[in-house]
Amino acid sequence: MTMPTPYRRLLMSAALAAGLSGSAAWAEDAAPGITDTSIKIGVSGALTGPVAALGAVDEGIRTKVEAVNAAGGVKMGDGKTRKIELVIDDDALDPQRTLTNVRKMVESDQVFALLGIAGTPNNEAIGRYVDKHGVPNLFMYSGIHELKSGKKWIIGLAPSFTTEAAVFAGYLKATKPDAKVGLLFLNTETGLTFQAGLKAELESSTVQLVSEQPVTATDPTIDTQLSNLKASGADTLVVIAPPKQGAQAVKFAAESGWHPVTMLSYIASSVYALMPAGLDNAKGVLTSQYIKPIDLPAYAGDAGVKRYVADHDAVKPRFETGDALGQMGYLTGEALVKVLEVMKEPSRGAMMEAARQLSNVELDLLLPGITLTTKGADDIYPIESLQLFQFDGAKYQPVGNVLSYEGKTPKS
Template sequence: MPRGVLRGAYSMLQVIALTGLIAGAAQAQESEAPGITDDAVRIGISGPLTGPVAALGAISGGVRTKVDAINAAGGVKMGDGKTRKIDLVVEDDGLDPQRTLTNVRKLVEREEVFAVLATAGTPNNQAIGRYMTQRGVPNLFMYSGVHELAGPEWEIGLVPSFTTEAAAFARYLLETKPEAKIALLYLNTETGQTFQKALEDAISMSSITIVAAQPVTSADPTVETQLSTLKASGADTLVVITGPKQGAEAVRFAAESGWKPTTLVSNIAASVASLKPAGLENAKGVITSQYLKQVSAAAPGDDKGITRYIADHEAAKASFAIDDALGQVGYVTGDALVKVLESMKQPSREAMMEAARNLQGVELDLLLPGITLNTRSGEDVYPIESLQLFQFDGTVYQPIGSMLSFEGKTPTH
C-alpha cells in the first residue's frame, strides 16, 4: 500500500480514537458529578441545631428519620437503574445567614455533596443563592415560604408559599369575620414582609383592616413590648408569622393578658409541640393552616403513611417529638427527595433540577389526602398549593371548613 494511503489511514484512526476519547470523557464527566457514585449519593443540610431557633433543627432530624429508613431498606433505586444509599451530612448554622454560606461552601467544596437540601430560613437561602448558581449545585426543597430568591435556576421550595397561607387566612376572615381589625406580629425579614404584603392584597377590597403591625427578629429575647403595642391598638384579631418560640409567647400573651383576640398562627409556629410552652389551655382556639396529616402515636388509626412515619420515628430514635410538625416537615422533605432521586433520568445535578421542576401528582406519606406535589418547569414553581385550616381544641387540631386549593393560582411575590 502506498505510504500516503497508510499515513491517511493512520491519521483517520487517530481522529476516530481521539473522538472516542473525547466522547468517553464527556460521558464520564456527565455521569460523575461530585457527590454521587454507583452506590451512594451525598446530600448536605445546613440548619439551626443550636441557638434561639434551635426548634427548626427538627427539620434535619425529620430528613434523617426518612433517610435512615430508606437506607435500612437498601437505598433508592434511581432513574438510571442503580440503587444508591443516601449519605447525609448536616452542619449547624444557628440560622445565621453568614454561617449558612460558610457551611454550604464546606459542604460543596470539601464534603463534595451532590446537592443541598432543606436549607432553613429565607435570609439564609438568599445568602447562598448566588453561590449555588455559580457552582451549579441544587438547593433542593428549601424550608422557606418565599420561593423566588437569589438562585432561581438552582433552587426550589417545598412548603407552601407564605402568599398561599396569607390568602387562606384572608379567606377565612372574609367568611367568618368580615370587619376584622387585625394586629400583625411578623418576622422582619422577607418572610414576614412577603406575608404582610400578601395579606394586605388579599383583604384590599374588603372591610377588613390591619390596624397595627409589629416586626420582630429571631434574636429578640422577648416580644412582649410588641404584643403590648398590638393589644393597645384595639385589634380583635391577631395574626402571627414568626418562629415557634415567639409564636408561643404571642399565644400566651393573648390569653393571659385578657386580650383574647381571634388568633391565627402560621404553620411554622403552630404545631402542638411548639404551642406547649404557651400552655395548651392558652392555645385553645388557635387557628392555623396545614398540609400535613395530624399524627397521634396513641391512636395512629389505619393510615399507612402515618403508621410508617411512627415506625420510622421509633427506629431512628429521633430526638424531636412525634407530633412536632417541624420534624414531620423534615420527614416529608426526605420523602420528596427520594421521589426526585427515583425519577431522575441521569445521575446529574441538571437531571435532579429537571425532575424537581416537573412533579405531577406525587403522593407523600404525611401529606393530607388530596394534596400532592405538582410543578411544571417554567410555569409553576410551587410544589404544594393547597391548605386545610385547623383549630386547636386544647388537645388536638380539628379541621374547619373544606380544603382550600390555590393550584396554579398561588399569588407571586
C-alpha cells in the same frame, strides 16, 4: 507479520494514555457526590441557637433517609440502587454560617446536592454560590419561592406564605367581616411577603388591618410589640413569626386579658412549639396546615402515618412523632426520594428537571387531596393547598375542607 517489540510498547503506551485521558474527561464531566452505590446530600440547619427548634426539620430528613437506607436504598431512574449519604452541619439559622457550610459541603465534602435548608435569608445567602457551581438546592424550608438569586438551582416545598395569607384572609372575610387585625410579623422577607399578601387579600374587604408590629428571631421578649397591638384595638391577632415568638404571642394574648381571635402561621403552630405558652392558653388558636395531624382518630389506620411512626420508632430521632417540624423534614426526605426515583440520569441537571416536573406525587404525611405538582417555570410551587385547623387544648381539629390554590398561588 509480528510487530517489533518497541512498536508494540509504543502503541500500548498510547492506548493506555488515551484510556486514562478518557477516564479523566469523564471524571471532569461527572457530578461529584454520586457513585453507582451512593449519593451524597448536604443539609445545613439550625441545630443550636435561639431557633434550634427548627433542627427538627433536619432530624426529620435524617429519619426518612435512614429508614430508606435500612431498606436497601433508592432505585434511581437510571436503574441503579443507591444509598443516601447525609452531611448535616449546624448554622444556627445564621445566613453567613449557612454559606460557610455550603461551601465546605460542595468543595470539601463533595455533595451532589443540598436539601431542606431552612430560612429565606439563608437561601438568599447561598443563591449566587449555588448558581455559580450548579448545585441543586432542593426543597428549601421557606415559604418564599421567588428568591432574587439561585433561581436556576433552587426549588421550595412548603406552601408560599402568600397562599397562607390568602387562606387567613378568606377565613376572616367569611366569618369575621368586621375584624380589626393586629399583625405580628418576622421582619425578614418571610414576614414582609406574608404582610404584603395579607394586605392584598384584605384590600377590597371590610376587615381592617389596624396595627403591624415587627419582630426578629433573636428578640428575647416581644411584650412591647404585643402591648402595642393590644392598644390598637385589634380583636384579631395574626402571627407570622418563629416558634419561640409565636408561643410568646399566644401566651400574652391569653394572660393579658386581651383574648383576640388568634391565627398562627404553620411555621410556629406545632403543638410542641406551643407548650411554652401553656396549652390551655393556646385553646382556640387557628392555623393552616398541609400535614396530617397524626394524633387524630381519623388517621389511626392511615398507611402513610403507620410508615412514618414505624420509621420514627426505628431511627429514634430527637423530636416527638407529633412535632410538625420533624414531620416537615420527613416529608422533605420523602420528596427527595421521589425525585431520585424518576431522575433520567445521575446528573445535577436531571435532578432539577425531575423536581420541576412533578405530577400529583403523593407523600405519606400530606393531607388527603394534597400532592406535589410542578410545571417548570410556569408553576414552581410543589404544594399549593392548605386546610385550616383549630387547637382544642390538646389537638388540632379540622375546620372546613382543603383549600386549593393549584396553579394560582398569589404572587409576592
